[in-house]
Amino acid sequence: MATSATREKILDVAEELFAHQGSRATSLRAITSAAGVNLAAVNYHFGAKEVLIEEVISRRLVTLNGQREQRLLEVRASAVAAGRRPETAEVLMAFVEPTLLFPQSGTGAGNFITLVGRAMADPDETARRIFVRLMQPVLQLFAELLAEAQPELAPEVLYWRLNFVIGALSHTMRGIDRCPLPLEIAVAKSAPELVRLLTGFLSAGMLAAP
């Protein structure tokens, strides 16, 4: 049996604590006491802390990447059907929108987006390796579609611009429930507004003359 009330409770609490402190700084005792379960339950259900980390990441990331992939393939299909190239703006929207709207998809999903926004920058090998492996296919597809939208762009320019896109997006993900930079002009924005602001910024950057 894959599901169990205790198992799910552990996953939910671990997700929240990992998002705000990192997996390395979060002890199994902190998780089990906050979840109201016994310390030994973690090892009974997951075997090791590393497996718990992997499960916390993959549980929702598989779903999110499925949404991203579907949106990207729809963009490609409708471009092919119309006999045109995909547009940079719609490719970016297909990746960014599911990501920033994901917190609305279920309780605790907001913690998950913060967690994933940190995963790529995480100095902890364990978490980063798991994350990169799960992201590789959809990132590859994302890169292909951006290349189809701008075939005139040199591959290395496209590669680094894709990195700028991922950097801006993951920073936004980390700050989605609070203002990321502590400045006087800091103003919180709703997720749909952030989608619009971010895709507008990124489209202009991608389409800039090299």
Add this chain to the structure above:
Amino acid sequence: MATSATREKILDVAEELFAHQGSRATSLRAITSAAGVNLAAVNYHFGAKEVLIEEVISRRLVTLNGQREQRLLEVRASAVAAGRRPETAEVLMAFVEPTLLFPQSGTGAGNFITLVGRAMADPDETARRIFVRLMQPVLQLFAELLAEAQPELAPEVLYWRLNFVIGALSHTMRGIDRCPLPLEIAVAKSAPELVRLLTGFLSAGMLAAP
């Protein structure tokens, strides 16, 4: 006496290990054995691990932020002298160029840029708090100059675009000595090329119609 061979050796090794594993995952034993000094030397020279972390960050960040501030003030001064507004592209260049060229300013400075690129996303409160405090003044100045360059931009749009800039830059900093995203088209670039690519991308994003 502020300098000592042992003290500097500890700082250099800690900088490298912190950059690649994070401060939390790096034990004092790992630092002292790699540095070839005694374990107790850390507490003799710094008093506590937290102070060592602060020292590693501030040692070079004060210098880097000084360069950034000087460049930003020069941009403002030359605009005032010419009776015009600062240009978005030159403001971005004043912040980005010293950052990405900093690794050439001394041995081990490349590790520092990787470290700082991670600091803002670091889940560890200690490192992030130290970092944010040191960054606040120059970030404030950076935001002011971007606002002077584009006074028509609503403050909240400017705030979030500044976040996109910082996100893209810090991601680039993390990957300056290797390719950040594991894709087939990954190609390493020299620091001056990255400066040009990044500022071009960011200028277009900042200047996009809202």
Add this chain to the structure above:
DNA sequence: GTCTATAGATTGATAGAC
């Protein structure tokens, strides 16, 4: 300033009763 030795706390993981 540098060393050995160790205190004192916390960690991930497990054994075994129920």
Add this chain to the structure above:
DNA sequence: GTCTATCAATCTATAGAC
């Protein structure tokens, strides 16, 4: 499946000889 109790390892920090 859940619990108590505990092991073995690791960590930061310090005391005190040299």
